[in-house]
Amino acid sequence: MSDVLELVDVSVVRNGRALVDQVSWAVAEGERWVILGPNGAGKTTLLNIASSYLFPTSGTAVILGEKLGGVDVFELRPRIGMAGVAMADKMPRRQTVLETVLTAAYGMTAHWHESYDETDEARARVILDRLGMADFADRAFGTLSEGERKRTLIARAIMIDPELLLLDEPAAGLDLGGREDLVRRLGRLARDPIAPSMIMVTHHVEEIAPGFTHVLMIRQGKVVASGPIELELTSRNLSLCFGLPLVVEHENDRWTARGLPLK
Numbered sequence: 001m002s003d004v005l006e007l008v009d010v011s012v013v014r015n016g017r018a019l020v021d022q023v024s025w026a027v028a029e030g031e032r033w034v035i036l037g038p039n040g041a042g043k044t045t046l047l048n049i050a051s052s053y054l055f056p057t058s059g060t061a062v063i064l065g066e067k068l069g070g071v072d073v074f075e076l077r078p079r080i081g082m083a084g085v086a087m088a089d090k091m092p093r094r095q096t097v098l099e100t101v102l103t104a105a106y107g108m109t110a111h112w113h114e115s116y117d118e119t120d121e122a123r124a125r126v127i128l129d130r131l132g133m134a135d136f137a138d139r140a141f142g143t144l145s146e147g148e149r150k151r152t153l154i155a156r157a158i159m160i161d162p163e164l165l166l167l168d169e170p171a172a173g174l175d176l177g178g179r180e181d182l183v184r185r186l187g188r189l190a191r192d193p194i195a196p197s198m199i200m201v202t203h204h205v206e207e208i209a210p211g212f213t214h215v216l217m218i219r220q221g222k223v224v225a226s227g228p229i230e231l232e233l234t235s236r237n238l239s240l241c242f243g244l245p246l247v248v249e250h251e252n253d254r255w256t257a258r259g260l261p262l263k
């Protein structure tokens, strides 16, 4: 298996502070990683490096075999699918769901007035269907609920057939039903052997879908734990990561965590 992402001693320094501090991390092809950590830990910063939008201050980052700094990022970016809040803000509100997904295939955010390739449209509809969005194809993106918007953006990220799929807090802001629906769909994707390698940032272990294989835990820019999820997602590591005593449980392929009561 080759690495889709390899960071060696990567730091990102801003105003004299290391937002990411000497992180070494490798993601092999086919792996599904979760990045866990408290607010401000550096999760999004790591994802921005993985998507080639941010260059490390020091250390080396190799994405899909290409070293950041030595490659034209405009050739690299179409190989990486990214779904996150930042992306939602870039989408025109009046554009339909179908157009929002379709434009990804052309490396754009807004539609233009040419007609789209029929094969692309058929593919977009299949992907929307898999994310439970088939009935929303003609709805304006701006009228969608939070959950529908998130599923549309994941469909958009998948549309380009990426080699690496990055998901930044896909379940944030969803209600219980919306979260569980998304977790089921992400679980199906994570277990699909032909789906791309995946990295998902989250704050909550409850949002980890079955099929995710590895976890990276960070705190204040530093790696607390990294490796196979069954080995590393322990009460001890989670407590160190979030800075308070936590108990983590794994049952029926799902994870839960709770704090210990105050004495």
Ligand SMILES: Nc1ncnc2c1ncn2[C@@H]1O[C@H](COP(=O)(O)OP(=O)(O)OP(=O)(O)O)[C@@H](O)[C@H]1O
Residues within 6 Å of the ligand: 014, 015, 019, 037, 038, 039, 040, 041, 042, 043, 044, 045, 046, 203
């Ligand atoms: N351009 C910047 N200049 C200075 N500090 C920054 C910059 N970008 C991010 N930071 C800081 O870096 C730290 C890490 O930010 P990052 O967004 O990566 O954290 P995160 O783990 O994704 O947090 P959250 O869970 O709250 O989204 C934060 O303290 C943030 O304020």
